[in-house]
Amino acid sequence: MANDPIHQFQIAKWVPIEIGGLDFSFTNASAFMVATVAAAGAFLYLTTSSRGLVPSRLQSVSEMSYEFVSSMLRDAAGSHGMKFFPFVFSLFMFVLVANLLGLFPYFFTVTSHIIVTFALALLVIGTVIVYGFYRNGASFLKLFVPSGVPGILVPLVVLIEVISFLSRPISLSVRLFANMLAGHITLKVFAGFVTSLSALGIAGVAGSVLPLAMTVAITALEFLVAFLQAYVFAVLTCMYLNDAIHPGH
Amino acid sequence: MAKPGRPRKPDVGKPSGAGRAGPDEAGIRDEELERRRRDLEATLAARRPEPEESGAAASSGATGYGQALKLSSEFIAGVAVGAGLGWAVDRLAGTSPWGLIVLLLLGFVAGVLNVLRSAGLVARQGRNRSPGEGI
Numbered sequence: 001m002a003n004d005p006i007h008q009f010q011i012a013k014w015v016p017i018e019i020g021g022l023d024f025s026f027t028n029a030s031a032f033m034v035a036t037v038a039a040a041g042a043f044l045y046l047t048t049s050s051r052g053l054v055p056s057r058l059q060s061v062s063e064m065s066y067e068f069v070s071s072m073l074r075d076a077a078g079s080h081g082m083k084f085f086p087f088v089f090s091l092f093m094f095v096l097v098a099n100l101l102g103l104f105p106y107f108f109t110v111t112s113h114i115i116v117t118f119a120l121a122l123l124v125i126g127t128v129i130v131y132g133f134y135r136n137g138a139s140f141l142k143l144f145v146p147s148g149v150p151g152i153l154v155p156l157v158v159l160i161e162v163i164s165f166l167s168r169p170i171s172l173s174v175r176l177f178a179n180m181l182a183g184h185i186t187l188k189v190f191a192g193f194v195t196s197l198s199a200l201g202i203a204g205v206a207g208s209v210l211p212l213a214m215t216v217a218i219t220a221l222e223f224l225v226a227f228l229q230a231y232v233f234a235v236l237t238c239m240y241l242n243d244a245i246h247p248g249h
Numbered sequence: 250m251a252k253p254g255r256p257r258k259p260d261v262g263k264p265s266g267a268g269r270a271g272p273d274e275a276g277i278r279d280e281e282l283e284r285r286r287r288d289l290e291a292t293l294a295a296r297r298p299e300p301e302e303s304g305a306a307a308s309s310g311a312t313g314y315g316q317a318l319k320l321s322s323e324f325i326a327g328v329a330v331g332a333g334l335g336w337a338v339d340r341l342a343g344t345s346p347w348g349l350i351v352l353l354l355l356g357f358v359a360g361v362l363n364v365l366r367s368a369g370l371v372a373r374q375g376r377n378r379s380p381g382e383g384i
Contacts, residue, residue, distance in 0.1 A: 163330050163359035171326035178318055228315065
């Protein structure tokens, strides 16, 4: 059981709640989502509360994350996109802090469950569709009609473009989920080799140095992946929002 | 985000025909050619589609692992959406199995299109209108 690499993803009901036959239990996933929001909010609030003109180290970390997301959004979606800044910034901080919290031993990784990442992706694509129609009306549909296509091919191309558009939330969520899941399983498998090998005696203990070194290296890689996936998620959100703001560019 | 850098070539624009007749004319022609080459490069750079998240691709490209996950997720998403739509159409219209067959094939097409787009080989959705003008 100790070496089961899947065990870390099991949902445990901490406080069973049932309302009208539906399961609303407070699970470890809920707890870590609350912890993610609390950690991100507390970090941003506490580090910026002094409001130093010359920022302290932690305050400059907060300011850097603000600048990072705002320049990303302005590059991708122009200055009209800045009204979505709170949305993109919250998404970025949530994914980033959830990924980083998951790297602590014995912690639960929220983003390694596809239902969580899919809900986030649906939120993004729902915003794109609703805002796209609200702002552009029917001309939002021009997004699906590429220019310069012969008339007879238009229905086929439009169908392909629609499928391609609908596949966006799936690829967005699968990418984040698969990266976190694969990384944590790899980490756990290599760490499991250390205990199995060292049970073999003195030669095994000497040999277990290799998987231990690998585990350390993979941990470093996982930190990179945690940042990178949060960044990719936010960048793709910005690009999709740009399609809603300027369709047919 | 960094735009795809235009290929930087060593500066070869210096007039090299000093030994031949009429060095001034040769110099003018070389400058003219150099100017045209720069214009062409600028035009080509403007037409080239921007690869999605080029910064991320550059830093994760060290392992190739991030790239593989990205492209495979794009492809699988296209196929899965095609299959799902086909199943739903069959379910609603009772045209089994034709909706599934046709839409699954179109899903493969959309998956390939997604992969090419995310690799930056095809212009992005909505960008294919007037490729010279950016945002």
